[in-house]
Amino acid sequence: MRHLAARRRSPLALLVVLLLGLAMTGTAYAALQPKAEPGTSVATASTDEIAAGRQLFLANCAFCHGTNAQGAAPEAPEAQAGPSLVGVGAAAVDFQVATGRMPLAAPGVQAPANRDSVLLSQEEITALAAYVDSLGPGPDVPAQEWIDLEGADIANGGALFRTNCAMCHSSSGAGGALTRGKYAPGLMNVEPQHIYEAMVTGPQSMPVFNDANLSPEDKEDVIAFVKDIENGGNSYGGHALGALGPAGDAMFIWTFGIALLIASAVWLGRKAR
Template identity: 45%
Template sequence: MTRITAWRRHPLARYAVLILALALVGMVYAAFVQAGKPADAALAAGKVDDVAEGRSLFVKHCSSCHGMNAEGTKTAPTLVGVGAAAVDFQMSTGRMPAANPGPQAPRKPMAPWVDETKIRQIGAYVQSLGGGPQVPGQEQVDAKLGDAGKGGELFRANCIQCHNWAGAGGALTQGKYAPNLNSATPTQIYEAMVTGPQAMPVFNDTTITPEEKRSMIAYITQVREQKDPGGFGLGRIGPVTEGLVAWIAGLSVLALAAIWITAKKRQKS
């Protein structure tokens, strides 16, 4: 008993207990994560069999850039932990597989071999590697259930710096840009917020709640359906475009007027 009491009073005893406690917590957490992976993948895929098929598709079409086990390479990032939502966003918008390397992958038509089933299967495989955001359900992206007014406030506070007030997009640095949101589906908008593709930051559920995300979707889809009562919207890019058009049109009118006046004076003389 004396030996145990002496050990407990040793200056390093508290650190040993702390390290032991942290190790136990880590092992318990790892056990739960490993146990939850098949179920997590099944939720993302709809059936566990999609994981195996997804790996086969991944090895065939994606491993040349992302590595055989999605560990990443010098030219492409790791996909461990990005979740099925990232796969669905990147592939459904045609950004992946990427045709040419560049500062940013543009939106384009899906590759000929890609369809919804294959996207789901690859997403299930990637989800099984380390979890991550899953593809949202229909209720999560239903704009009819959102508050467009509240969504507008949130969009103006978090998004217009890059995407413009109407989601028309804009230029960033080093050849990157915030894309136009007019072609994005509600599901893709939600996925972009939770995965943060390319230059976009991640807006997780602690930053913007699922209900607030749905309201932002309601605002984005409502704004792009509005008409431009003043005439031609000029892409809704903003005052820079409007000023440029006014400047060029105004100078053109003044130049034509000057030519017309001088031509009249020459005829009289």
């Protein structure tokens, strides 16, 4: 007993207890962390699909991103200055191509969305995404359970949106200007899948929100909040100027009302003379 008591007082005992606590905490976190079902990835793609994706890549993407998706050489002209795609994952490919941002029509500070200019079918986009994902694993296309919005918590999504998204996309999801000619695009009429993919891939100036930042459930809640705004959930009366409800009316009345009062005061002053 005295021998055990002496060991408990050893300086190494505290270190052992600390290491055991960290190991148990890490194991519990890994076991309880929510995980999304894989969507489109090399793990679920066939060899033929990956081969077809490579042919699509060579025909549509290699000019800027290199024949092996390694990116343009440093000395390449601006028109060919595409980044490496190794490790971007299937979600990045689906987001960029399915929204018409890629292939890029012309170099610029930001790739604009243009769903009318989507060149590939969804089947071809899936094959292209599978090929790029085979070069290096990255975020997958989200599983249907995270974008069907069934049972989503709109209130929680609103709180998360105001904390993480509103400073760039505005409180109403209408978008906003950023620095150096860039902008945060509007989120209205955007497919839930593409909103999710943007969160996990961080296109342009957007930060990446992985599962450690926002769980798949949180992402679904944010999307549900955006869709609620799209369906009129952010309208609280008034004329919805700037999608701000009565606050927009108050700003309108203040701006034009104060000008009218000043003009009236000037007119009355001149008339009194």
